[in-house]
Amino acid sequence: MITKNGNTEIKNIVNLMKKSKTRQEKSTFVVEGIKMFCEIPRDRIIKAYATEKFYEENIKLFEGIEYALVSDNVFSYMSDTKTPQGILALVRMKKAKLSDIAESEKPLIMIIDELQDPGNLGTVIRTGEGAGITGVLLSKNTVDIYNPKTIRSTMGSIFRVPFVYSNDLAKDIDILKNKGIKVYASHLDGKCNYTEPDYCSGSAFIIGNESKGIRNEIVKHADTLIKIPMKGQVESLNAAIAATILMYEAGRQRDGSC
Amino acid sequence: MITKNGNTEIKNIVNLMKKSKTRQEKSTFVVEGIKMFCEIPRDRIIKAYATEKFYEENIKLFEGIEYALVSDNVFSYMSDTKTPQGILALVRMKKAKLSDIAESEKPLIMIIDELQDPGNLGTVIRTGEGAGITGVLLSKNTVDIYNPKTIRSTMGSIFRVPFVYSNDLAKDIDILKNKGIKVYASHLDGKCNYTEPDYCSGSAFIIGNESKGIRNEIVKHADTLIKIPMKGQVESLNAAIAATILMYEAGRQRDGSC
Numbered sequence: 001m002i003t004k005n006g007n008t009e010i011k012n013i014v015n016l017m018k019k020s021k022t023r024q025e026k027s028t029f030v031v032e033g034i035k036m037f038c039e040i041p042r043d044r045i046i047k048a049y050a051t052e053k054f055y056e057e058n059i060k061l062f063e064g065i066e067y068a069l070v071s072d073n074v075f076s077y078m079s080d081t082k083t084p085q086g087i088l089a090l091v092r093m094k095k096a097k098l099s100d101i102a103e104s105e106k107p108l109i110m111i112i113d114e115l116q117d118p119g120n121l122g123t124v125i126r127t128g129e130g131a132g133i134t135g136v137l138l139s140k141n142t143v144d145i146y147n148p149k150t151i152r153s154t155m156g157s158i159f160r161v162p163f164v165y166s167n168d169l170a171k172d173i174d175i176l177k178n179k180g181i182k183v184y185a186s187h188l189d190g191k192c193n194y195t196e197p198d199y200c201s202g203s204a205f206i207i208g209n210e211s212k213g214i215r216n217e218i219v220k221h222a223d224t225l226i227k228i229p230m231k232g233q234v235e236s237l238n239a240a241i242a243a244t245i246l247m248y249e250a251g252r253q254r255d256g257s258c
Numbered sequence: 259m260i261t262k263n264g265n266t267e268i269k270n271i272v273n274l275m276k277k278s279k280t281r282q283e284k285s286t287f288v289v290e291g292i293k294m295f296c297e298i299p300r301d302r303i304i305k306a307y308a309t310e311k312f313y314e315e316n317i318k319l320f321e322g323i324e325y326a327l328v329s330d331n332v333f334s335y336m337s338d339t340k341t342p343q344g345i346l347a348l349v350r351m352k353k354a355k356l357s358d359i360a361e362s363e364k365p366l367i368m369i370i371d372e373l374q375d376p377g378n379l380g381t382v383i384r385t386g387e388g389a390g391i392t393g394v395l396l397s398k399n400t401v402d403i404y405n406p407k408t409i410r411s412t413m414g415s416i417f418r419v420p421f422v423y424s425n426d427l428a429k430d431i432d433i434l435k436n437k438g439i440k441v442y443a444s445h446l447d448g449k450c451n452y453t454e455p456d457y458c459s460g461s462a463f464i465i466g467n468e469s470k471g472i473r474n475e476i477v478k479h480a481d482t483l484i485k486i487p488m489k490g491q492v493e494s495l496n497a498a499i500a501a502t503i504l505m506y507e508a509g510r511q512r513d514g515s516c
Binding site for chain 2: 123126127129130131132155156157160161193195228229230231232233234235236237238240241244245248249251252255256
């Protein structure tokens with residue numbers, strides 16, 4: 001059993017928890033908690049770390065995977081949560097390509113430009129799976145999808161919704177358009193109500209930063225600016241809320257008349 | 259200038275920040291930050307507290323209201339945020355009655371049963387104003403709407419959307435039904451897709467607790483159980499996300515064919 005915080009493996013895990021750069025260098029991220037642990041595709045688990053109590057109560061979960069036991073203190077030290085459940089795992093990243101998300105039968109893609117809140121990103125991924133999106137394209141400065149808070153708020157969708165970080169979002173949007181996908185930007189200047197377009201064929205929605213919205217150089221690559229009507233004195237909606245309204249409107253159309 | 263944390267007024271503010279019971283006893287709550295301060299109806303401000311720096315930079319905001327200056331240290335001590343903006347205010351509660359929210363022209367009501375996350379509640383209020391809801395009915399064990407986190411996440415909608423805490427939610431739901439309002443419960447057992455009903459006449463949606471959903475004794479008072487379809491392996495949606503989908507579907511119908 002590992003009982004020292006200074007142990008090399010433990011130091012490695014803490015770095016992977018905290019640092020996006022370390023995660024990228026090692027193509028590895030950390031998944032914590034029993035619900036999320038059960039969602040990990042088994043072949044992507046590099047190694048699990050559990051407290052003795054968790055291990056003894058859930059021994060079947062460890063069949064066929066490499067694992068180590070750690071003391072309660074060490075687990076608390078590694079954990080990203082206030083009430084640790086006693087299980088985490090190192091998981092191999094799986095990189096999708098733009099073609100993976102652009103060439104599904106009827107693409108429905110979320111394009112995320114500079115979103116910063118980890119919980120918002122996770123909520124978009126989780127809700128997006130429910131609405132039937134086929135993939136997510138993220139600008140390189142969007143919050144890291146492997147941030148522990150993002151992973152947790154995806155509730156497992158991170159393992160099922162393909163996503164790609166783009167080094168050149170404008171260029172990748174043009175690639176989507178060349179494949180016949182219509183690109184809609186949610187924008188306060190939009191003249192077109194979000195319920196008007198027909199989302200039955202390949203469609204993509206761009207959502208921007210929580211306070212600044214979508215960058216101008218990205219907006220101009222959209223085919224159509226759409227707006228979500230807001231009554232009362234509401235000036236804006238939370239980014240994940242706006243994404244939800246758009247994704248479920250596309251889902252509604254696709255379930256019905258398409 | 260108030261320079262001591264032990265000052266009676268400061269202790270009072272800290273209690274109002276932290277304790278729902280104190281807020282109820284005094285019919286007073288605390289609003290923090292410049293954006294939210296500007297949203298407060300002026301006649302409801304009891305007293306404002308500002309740092310000298312904030313006051314000097316925003317002197318016009320203090321015309322006609324009672325205020326006190328406090329040192330930076332005292333402000334940090336009172337503040338609910340990590341990076342305080344130097345302004346907060348004591349605000350008088352304004353209580354709505356069930357009839358206020360039930361007797362608007364075409365009621366669209368959110369009924370909240372035991373929701374626990376302050377941010378979720380605030381997001382429902384903010385998004386609800388945008389979607390055009392006419393009021394909110396909350397079970398008495400729902401998180402306190404005057405929680406500083408809830409207030410912040412309403413982005414000001416708390417001053418514009420009428421709400422009522424109910425001592426007997428089942429009874430109040432029956433009152434709404436007797437006024438001709440159709441009550442829909444979002445429920446995993448729902449057979450009816452949420453897009454099927456006609457929400458053009460008086461309608462209300464019940465949303466439940468983040469993990470337990472709506473209590474059974476409340477569910478049975480609904481006219482219709484509706485479901486939000488979820489693709490992939492998604493088992494549930496965040497409560498504020500589910501509320502958003504329902505409220506904006508009602509808004510979509512009301513903007514179009516009603």
